Amino acid sequence: MTEAPISAGIDLGGTKIEAQVFGPDWQLAARHRWPTPKDYAGLLAAMAGAIRWCDAQAPGLPIGISAAGLVNPATGLALTSNLPATGKPFPADLAAAAGRPVAWINDCRALTLSEARLGAARDADPAVGLILGTGVAGGVVTGGRLLPSPAATGGEFGHFPLAAGPVVAHHLPLLRCGCGREGCAETYLSAPGLSRIAAHLTGQDLAPETIVAGRAATPAFALAWEIWLDLATEFLLTLCLTLDPQVIVLGGGLSRAPGLTDDLTRRLSAATLRGFPIPAIRLAQGGDASGARGAALHALTGAGQETAHA
Structure with a gap:
């Protein structure tokens, strides 16, 4: 007989909602996707439906929700750039619509928790996750749990000064x-930031994928990448001198640039305090599962600062 599921996670993105249900060994037991509505009422209805779908797989499961953006713990209001929920009491409204408590976690913190518990930073302490995508953010896990964040802003690394x-x-x-x-830092370290560096050099509006793919053949692209690496190295040094992580896990679109971990390892080794070790720099292993799996972990093992109840 198949063992009963232990937790569920819902990854809420700008284009899709994906619910995943996990078994005792964190194997995927069931999954379902829905398109993300563009209006607030539709979003609430779709998310309540996703919660009901999870409950139908195994009633009473802990359910976590991973979403881009923040929920202000002082007001309960959401701040997000890719969902029609900014300024709304989204967690409370959803808990009321679903008729049950839900555990909320930022998507970058979800990836960090997933990778620290089950992925590329498994058993590392502390572990830092860093997403290099449309924006720049991450999280910190120590002792198998996310570092407490009373203001819910811990991990918003992209807003460090350059x-x-x-x-x-x-x-x-x-x-x-x-x-x-x-x-x-996000203005240049994000994927659009790499395009801004190239535009500064060439006057051209280029996709980050074009710059990365053309580095070897086009001197201006190679220089844009070198500048980006200079900025990224100083950024990582700040993280290392502040948090001293054992492992840094990279995710997001720019993390897929060939040779990135080697480039950053070499440069960070040269930039850090002479003779002192640096963390291992690794690519995230969870792929599309990281958001939902991290949310499910968060719901099961203690939602901490980001829990909202009906």
Whole structure:
């Protein structure tokens, strides 16, 4: 007889909602997808339906929800760039619509937890996850749990200030970030940030994939990549000197650039305090499962700061 599921996670993205149910060994027992509605009422209805689907697989399962953005613990209001929920009490409204408690976790924190417990940083302590995609963010796991975050902003690494050295050396302009500040690391370290570096050099609007693929043949693309690596190295050094992680796990679109972990390992070794070790830099292993699996882990093992109840 198949063993009963132990937890479920729902990964809420800008285009799709994916629910996954997990068995005792964290094997995938069931999954289902729905398109993400573009209006708030539709989003609530779709997510409540996803929760009911999880309950139908095994009533009373802990259910976690992984989503981009933040929920302000002081107000309960959501802040997100890819969902029609900013300024809404999304967790509370959803818990009421579903008629049951739900555990909320930022998608980057979900990936970090998934990789620290079951993936590329398994048994590492501390483990840092870093997503290099449309934005830049991550999380910190120690003792198998996410580092407590009373304001829910722990892991928003993309809003560190850029290191001055590479900015000055490469004559980069400070850009306004989506958060409203100028000079956030995300403005150049994200995938769109690599395109901004190339545009600064060439005046052309180029996709990050084009820059990465053409590095070996096009000097301007190679220089854009070198500048990006300079900025990324200083960024990682800040993480290392602050958190001293045993492993840094990379995810997101830019993490798939060939040779990235080797490039960063070599540069970080040269940049750190002389003679001191650096963390292992690894690629995330969970793929599309990381968000839902991390949310399910979060729900099962203690939701901590990001739990909302009906």
